[in-house]
Amino acid sequence: xxxxxLKQSKFxxxxxxxSMTDADLVQLREDLGAGVRRHRSTGVIVDVAMLDVMDSFAxxxxxGIAQMVKLLGAExxxxxxxxxxxxxxxxxxxxLEGTTTALDLEDGLSTLRERIGAExxxx
Amino acid sequence: xxxxxxLVIPIKADVDVVTARQRARVLVSGLRFSTSExxxxxxxxxxxxxxxxxxxxxxEIVLRIVQRGPRQGLLVIARDQGPGIxxxxxxxxxxxxxxxxxxxxxxxxxxxxxxxxxxxxLGKGTEVTMTKWER
Numbered sequence: 001x002x003x004x005x006l007k008q009s010k011f012x013x014x015x016x017x018x019s020m021t022d023a024d025l026v027q028l029r030e031d032l033g034a035g036v037r038r039h040r041s042t043g044v045i046v047d048v049a050m051l052d053v054m055d056s057f058a059x060x061x062x063x064g065i066a067q068m069v070k071l072l073g074a075e076x077x078x079x080x081x082x083x084x085x086x087x088x089x090x091x092x093x094x095x096l097e098g099t100t101t102a103l104d105l106e107d108g109l110s111t112l113r114e115r116i117g118a119e120x121x122x123x
Numbered sequence: 124x125x126x127x128x129x130l131v132i133p134i135k136a137d138v139d140v141v142t143a144r145q146r147a148r149v150l151v152s153g154l155r156f157s158t159s160e161x162x163x164x165x166x167x168x169x170x171x172x173x174x175x176x177x178x179x180x181x182x183e184i185v186l187r188i189v190q191r192g193p194r195q196g197l198l199v200i201a202r203d204q205g206p207g208i209x210x211x212x213x214x215x216x217x218x219x220x221x222x223x224x225x226x227x228x229x230x231x232x233x234x235x236x237x238x239x240x241x242x243x244x245l246g247k248g249t250e251v252t253m254t255k256w257e258r
Contacts, residue, residue, distance in 0.1 A: 019145070022137040022173070053144055053162065055169040056228055084162040092166060092231035093217060 005035055011043040011112060012036065013105070018050045025061040030067055036072045038100040043112040044069045047105055049080030066099040075115055077101065080110035092110045130186040134203075138254020140172040143184045150186055154195050155257040161191065164197060164255050167235040170228040171201035171251045174235070179248065189254065196256040201249075208243040215241065 001017040002024050012035050014028060034042060046065060048054070054062075062078055069076035079102045081089075089095070102108035130150060132143045144165040151161055168184065175182035182203025189198045208214045217230050229251070233239040236253040243249040 019141050021141055035215055053169050054150070054163045055166050055173065056231065058171055082162075084159045086167045088162045088235065091163060091234050092170075093234070094231070 003031075005031055007035070007039055007041075010039070010041055010116070010123050011045065011109070012039065012041045012048065013045045015047045015049075015078065016051050018052050020051065020058075021039065022057055022061075023025075025058060027067045029061060029068065033068055033072070036069060036074050040075050042116050044074055045105065046095045047080045047108075048078060049082065049104065049112050051080075051082070051085065054081070054089055054094070056092065056094060059089060059096065063096060063099055066096070074092065075100070075112055077108040078113055079105050121122045125136070126187055128187065132184045132186070133181070134172050134175045134184055135181045137173070137176055140169055140176060143172045144168045147199070149195055149215060151197050152190070154188070156197075156255070157258075160255065160258075163235040164199075166197055168201075168230040169254075170232045171199070171253070172247065174228055174249075174251075175201060175203045179203030182248075191256065194257045196254050198252070198254045199236075201251040203250075204247075204248040207245040207249055208241070208248055209245060211241055211243055214243075232234075 001019050003014050006013045012032065014032060020075045023116060036044060066076040066078065079101045081101060102111050128144060134143065147168050148161055148165050153166060172184055185200040186195055187197050187198040193229045215230050232253065236255050238254040240252045
């Protein structure tokens with residue numbers, strides 16, 4: 001199932017579904033790249049709260065998304081990693097090093113606002 | 124090698140990777156696994172199922188409930204008739220990868236499960252057998 005992407009002022013919020021396939025994740029990367037460009041977004045949130053498993057491919061793709069968004073000049077925050085999923089990632093040896101994470105969407109949005117400003121415009 | 128109670132999931136494309144881990148979750152929900160352990164199992168299955176798609180193109184995942192004394196467990200067999208693994212010892216090293224992955228799939232899966240065995244023959248295929256036991 002594909003991720004849905006919502007636009008909120010200068011931010012893009014992507015919600016990843018539980019049954020995302022590899023192809024869906026790669027599609028999300030392309031959609032977010034195109035979306036940041038089209039909307040001149042300054043911040044991106046990827047919400048993975050619905051994701052029941054984060055294996056090596058999912059982590060690698062998320063890391064790629066975060067780095068790509070940064071290179072486009074926007075901030076990227078991954079939110080909603082479930083505690084069970086986080087523990088499993090640690091056991092697997094996976095990290096999201098260099099990627100900002102937040103507990104949930106609310107925290108992610110407030111972090112973005114702190115960094116970029118309330119209207120989503122760079123300070 | 125195949126029991127009557129086996130759940131066999133054909134793996135041909137990335138969508139089957141999702142199916143395999145979802146079927147496993149349903150299957151182990153009747154066992155005494157914590158949600159955290161269920162996630163470890165689902166993640167390990169995701170890794171070995173993806174290996175099948177990436178390296179062999181197709182294969183199958185077999186799920187079987189096993190019993191040892193008072194404890195039950197989930198046995199997972201991932202097998203394919205793909206190219207096989209040339210150097211099994213290296214394939215089990217963290218960070219070693221022949222594709223563009225992080226090279227954590229096999230050693231990572233081993234850490235997630237209680238028992239893990241890898242058998243492979245060049246040109247014939249690969250079989251991963253792994254088990255997670257109730258605490």
